[in-house]
Amino acid sequence: MKRCRFRKKVVEIPGIGKVLLRLLEKGDAPLLVELFYVLSPETIYNRFLTPVKQVDETHLKRLVEIDQWNEVAIASCIHEGDKERIIGVARFARLENPEEAEVAIVVGDPWQGKGLGSVLLKTIGEVAVKNGVRRFYSTIDPNNRRLLCFAKRFGFDYKCSFENGLLRLVTDLRSG
Amino acid sequence: MEPRPWHRFYDEGVPTSINYLDLTLPQILDRTAERYKDRSAVLFEGLRLTYGQLKDAVDRFACALQAMGIKKGDKIAIQLPNLPQTIIAYYGVLKAGGIAVMTNPLYVAREIEHQFNDAGCRACIVADFLWMQKVREIRDKLPCEFYVLTGIKDFLPFPKNFLFPFVAKKTGTVVKVPSEKGVYWLKDLLDRYEPNPKPIEYDMEDICNLQYTGGTTGVSKGAILTHKNLSYNVQQCRAWFPIVEEGREVILSALPFFHSFGLTVCMNFAILIGGVQIPVPNPRDIKKLISLIQKYRVTLFPGVPTLFNAINQFPGIDKVDISSVKGCISGSAPLPIEVAQRFEQLTGGSIIEGYGLTETSPVSHANPLVNKARRKIGSIGLPMPDTDCKIVDLEEGTKELPPGQDGEVIIKGPQVMKGYYNRPDETAQVLRDGWLYTGDIGKMDEDGYFYIVGRKKEMIIAGGYNIYPREIDEILYEHPKVLEACAIGVPDPHRGETVKAFVVLKPGESATEQEIIEYCKTKLAAYKVPKMIEFRQELPKSTVGKVLRRVLKEEEMAKIKKQ
Numbered sequence: 001m002k003r004c005r006f007r008k009k010v011v012e013i014p015g016i017g018k019v020l021l022r023l024l025e026k027g028d029a030p031l032l033v034e035l036f037y038v039l040s041p042e043t044i045y046n047r048f049l050t051p052v053k054q055v056d057e058t059h060l061k062r063l064v065e066i067d068q069w070n071e072v073a074i075a076s077c078i079h080e081g082d083k084e085r086i087i088g089v090a091r092f093a094r095l096e097n098p099e100e101a102e103v104a105i106v107v108g109d110p111w112q113g114k115g116l117g118s119v120l121l122k123t124i125g126e127v128a129v130k131n132g133v134r135r136f137y138s139t140i141d142p143n144n145r146r147l148l149c150f151a152k153r154f155g156f157d158y159k160c161s162f163e164n165g166l167l168r169l170v171t172d173l174r175s176g
Numbered sequence: 177m178e179p180r181p182w183h184r185f186y187d188e189g190v191p192t193s194i195n196y197l198d199l200t201l202p203q204i205l206d207r208t209a210e211r212y213k214d215r216s217a218v219l220f221e222g223l224r225l226t227y228g229q230l231k232d233a234v235d236r237f238a239c240a241l242q243a244m245g246i247k248k249g250d251k252i253a254i255q256l257p258n259l260p261q262t263i264i265a266y267y268g269v270l271k272a273g274g275i276a277v278m279t280n281p282l283y284v285a286r287e288i289e290h291q292f293n294d295a296g297c298r299a300c301i302v303a304d305f306l307w308m309q310k311v312r313e314i315r316d317k318l319p320c321e322f323y324v325l326t327g328i329k330d331f332l333p334f335p336k337n338f339l340f341p342f343v344a345k346k347t348g349t350v351v352k353v354p355s356e357k358g359v360y361w362l363k364d365l366l367d368r369y370e371p372n373p374k375p376i377e378y379d380m381e382d383i384c385n386l387q388y389t390g391g392t393t394g395v396s397k398g399a400i401l402t403h404k405n406l407s408y409n410v411q412q413c414r415a416w417f418p419i420v421e422e423g424r425e426v427i428l429s430a431l432p433f434f435h436s437f438g439l440t441v442c443m444n445f446a447i448l449i450g451g452v453q454i455p456v457p458n459p460r461d462i463k464k465l466i467s468l469i470q471k472y473r474v475t476l477f478p479g480v481p482t483l484f485n486a487i488n489q490f491p492g493i494d495k496v497d498i499s500s501v502k503g504c505i506s507g508s509a510p511l512p513i514e515v516a517q518r519f520e521q522l523t524g525g526s527i528i529e530g531y532g533l534t535e536t537s538p539v540s541h542a543n544p545l546v547n548k549a550r551r552k553i554g555s556i557g558l559p560m561p562d563t564d565c566k567i568v569d570l571e572e573g574t575k576e577l578p579p580g581q582d583g584e585v586i587i588k589g590p591q592v593m594k595g596y597y598n599r600p601d602e603t604a605q606v607l608r609d610g611w612l613y614t615g616d617i618g619k620m621d622e623d624g625y626f627y628i629v630g631r632k633k634e635m636i637i638a639g640g641y642n643i644y645p646r647e648i649d650e651i652l653y654e655h656p657k658v659l660e661a662c663a664i665g666v667p668d669p670h671r672g673e674t675v676k677a678f679v680v681l682k683p684g685e686s687a688t689e690q691e692i693i694e695y696c697k698t699k700l701a702a703y704k705v706p707k708m709i710e711f712r713q714e715l716p717k718s719t720v721g722k723v724l725r726r727v728l729k730e731e732e733m734a735k736i737k738k739q
Contacts, residue, residue, distance in 0.1 A: 050662060050715075050723040051646060053653045058714075063721060071719070093719030104720035139722060142632040143615065145605070148571045166634070166726070167570070 015114040024073035090120035142167035182558035182624030189418035216452040235371035237268030248273035253300040255279040257457035273376040278434040282701040326362040380404035389534035398597035409537035409591040425451035430459040436538040473500035480640035531556035537591040563589035636665030657685040677706035
């Protein structure tokens, strides 16, 4: 079975310190739950587009039990003593056309605004291109101006359209 | 103001810039009362109040409030349906130096608690039946030091005041109120105090209203509207209607006064032009509305599309003479062309679509009223005098886009609010260099007409009310049996749209549709409560786990098509 290759790496992020980037694993479920509970209601809404209050087992399973080919997720981790902690996740999931994928990123509120989102987006973009994905889609809350500016700064060439108050971004990775 | 493309299409006699009267709303009332002392100001169920009497009542109430310790800048909630007392309460609060916090009478305990505490209301003027049904039981949780009550019948002449309890018994608006500390009656206060309140030194930039508006985040916030905002906006509306004859118009005040639209285009507009207004507490009673138009020969009728449509559809409307109506402004939702045409055919008057937000006091755009050839169907019209409007890019909001291109609608003008009360972050998001970022997506054509093409916020419009699905979702998620929830708007023949919610229960739980609806009724004003609940095993989600409200909506639309 095909699997994306990704060599884990450590990056230094000012204001956070050393951050390990690695593929998300099945056993990471408890760490994702831990991350969920430091997310503010706004961050939760922006990630899931619903004000969900608790982690649902079935949904959690779907988030961690992925084949790392059709669906790829990269976790960013720090160490607190001996304990590893996930502070952000970037993922893509291929659509019907395997060269297209939906992308999503979440960074825990205490670590936002320090550049981790950019690192995650850049990394997931590189992994996607290396593994044959040519286009990213994302549906976001258009009031999330921070994300919009971020996407633009990142050099993504995107078009947008509105559906039911949400904004659909299309990013051509070839030009990125 | 610099020339703008839309100025060429203004009606004849409408200025591009106005020489405003620097008067606060109570000063405008004083001015009108001086001019038209003996003319009717309010007609209600046999009651007739002249401008002289209205001013007298307002002055007495202001005097009472000051005697009870109200000082300049104190916030006072007003939770009343459209009644003569609402006008007295509103102008009385302002004249005493207070800031009005208009509150929807349909609000339930949770919503009242949030709004009164957020604003820090020192007092509240409330209908007696709302006091008994909702406010009294949460008194301990509210910051108000005292309450002023009024009953619908309080101002009715004999024998209507005597008969009212029998007629209104079934509506739940007749109540027995136990006397208790800190609770007063408006009628008693008007009897007890003289009409000589201490004059207040106003600055036009002082706060007049904290006007609460729902938000995409599910929590309502108070738009800070100054005396200048509200006074200038009603003067802008006046300038837009060159056909108005001062001291001679009859205005049907069917839009709720607690909402900025009804406040400005009904209550304040009538007072500015010295017209007589007919407050309508229940505009859903279409038969009554039609009879009022007929009886009082109503000339101006601000409304919402669902209201005009309901009149169009009323059995036998062809045989009723409602030809006195000469001007209507429709807001809050797009006005379908067939609704406008039919209503104009019935009345012989003009109906125009306008646009605005609570944050713009509220009117910012309207189609020309007089020259029908200058109206554009589907357009919200032209910016009002002294109002600038641009379409800008969505990302930064700094690049102005050329005609025909979609972007965010931003507005600048004397009616734009000062910000959201105690919410600097949210204020900074929407106000930049005096420009209000509306969150609506629109475009401008070559002539300077504006069109709304989408929204940056998910919204359901039911019977003229804006409902944010996220607020309903939040409430549903708080239910102990609910795992996931998603509310959408579905078409409704009467309300335009109505709310349907999809619910996923937690494993092992069971619930009925009625149980969820009843729960929502305790937490949400009636118009926000879902009318239908559909239980699902799961909600449709995208590949990365985002909930797809759009898919639920498409499924509903497909179902309707099949029927």
